[in-house]
Amino acid sequence: SAVISQKPSRDICQRGTSLTIQCQVDSQVTMMFWYRQQPGQSLTLIATANQGSEATYESGFVIDKFPISRPNLTFSTLTVSNMSPEDSSIYLCSSRQGAYTEAFFGQGTRLTVV
Amino acid sequence: SQQGEEDPQALSIQEGENATMNCSYKTSINNLQWYRQNSGRGLVHLILIRSNEREKHSGRLRVTLDTSKKSSSLLITASRAADTASYFCATDFYNQGGKLIFGQGTELSVKP
Numbered sequence: 328s329a330v331i332s333q334k335p336s337r338d339i340c341q342r343g344t345s346l347t348i349q350c351q352v353d354s355q356v357t358m359m360f361w362y363r364q365q366p367g368q369s370l371t372l373i374a375t376a377n378q379g380s381e382a383t384y385e386s387g388f389v390i391d392k393f394p395i396s397r398p399n400l401t402f403s404t405l406t407v408s409n410m411s412p413e414d415s416s417i418y419l420c421s422s423r424q425g426a427y428t429e430a431f432f433g434q435g436t437r438l439t440v441v
Numbered sequence: 442s443q444q445g446e447e448d449p450q451a452l453s454i455q456e457g458e459n460a461t462m463n464c465s466y467k468t469s470i471n472n473l474q475w476y477r478q479n480s481g482r483g484l485v486h487l488i489l490i491r492s493n494e495r496e497k498h499s500g501r502l503r504v505t506l507d508t509s510k511k512s513s514s515l516l517i518t519a520s521r522a523a524d525t526a527s528y529f530c531a532t533d534f535y536n537q538g539g540k541l542i543f544g545q546g547t548e549l550s551v552k553p
Contacts, residue, residue, distance in 0.1 A: 328486070358539045364481075369529060370543040383538070417481055426539040427471045427491075430531070434483035 329354055329422050333433030340410055340440050347406045348436045350420030355400035358423040361393070364435070365416045373418075376403040410440045445532050445544035453550040460517040462547040464530030465510075471533045473513050474541065475504060478527045487515070487528075520551045 330353040340346050350359065359376040374382040374395055382395035397403040407414055420433040445466040454460055464473065472491045476484040488504045490497045490513065497504050503516040517524055527548050531541040 331483075333483075360540070369545045370484075372540055372542075375538060375540065419483060421484075421541075423539050426537075427533055429474065429486050429489050430541055431486060432476075432484040435481070437481065 328429070329356060329424075329431045331420055331422060331431055331433035333420050333436055335436055336434060337437040338439070340438065342411050342440055344410055345406055345408045346410065346438060347404050348418055348420070350403045350405070350433055352401045352422050356422040357400075357425050359397060359403045360421040360423075360430075361395060361403070361405045362419040362421060363416045364419060370419065373405070376405075407438065410438075412440045414438065415440045445530050445542065447528075447530060447544040447547050449547060450545065451548045451550070453552065454520055456520060456522055456551055456553050458520055458551075460520050460524070460549055460551070462515045462528050462530075462549070463512060464514070464544050465512045466532045466542075466544075467511065468534060469508075471535050473504075473506060474531045474533065475502075475513075475515050476529045476531060478529065478546075480526075484529065517549075520549075522551050522553045525549060525551045 332351045361373040362370040364370050372385050373388045374384040376382050376395050376397040378397045394406045417435045419435045421430050423430045447464050474489045475487040478484050490504050490506045501518045506513045527546045529546045530544040
């Protein structure tokens with residue numbers, strides 16, 4: 328199984344600012360994903376982080392708001408830009424060695440926007 | 442929406458009792474995975490069951506899959522207070538680039 332380190336674990340940010348969340352996996356992985364979990368809700372996929380190319384975004388999520396980088400097979404970042412209180416959520420990084428395998432998750436970043 | 446449905450949304454039991462959670466989905470899957478989340482933290486992977494499997498066990502956990510009914514269940518036997526958490530099913534559809542689609546989750550409370 329993969330061990331995923333995600334930081335920061337939590338942050339309180341002012342509206343209009345941006346926060347970058349880092350995700351480090353302890354081994355090379357094929358796939359990395361970013362999810363959002365709004366208060367009391369389930370997980371919603373934001374995007375697939377593609378190594379060496381632009382991320383693939385799900386409907387309702389755009390690159391200008393959630394830019395993602397994946398410079399190598401073990402690291403990815405998600406930026407939440409121009410934040411508003413509606414962005415207050417838990418953001419989770421996930422990795423898989425391939426489709427149809429187990430997915431593993433970081434501990435999440437609890438973001439509060441004031 | 443492809444999102445799975447889980448029931449019950451919330452379940453409260455006494456320690457030592459069994460807890461059963463159900464998950465339904467709409468289209469064919471390659472596998473279905475169950476996860477646990479404690480107090481809004483990260484997700485812990487519990488079990489992956491493939492579409493050609495009917496039942497899997499891991500310790501006090503038992504997962505069943507009925508592809509004809511497009512449903513799965515998670516049974517926790519002899520529950521403990523430490524089992525208190527939210528439980529999510531996630532479906533892994535074919536040709537979706539590795540994306541998992543999560544159900545709404547069941548919030549389990551085990552009272553000592």
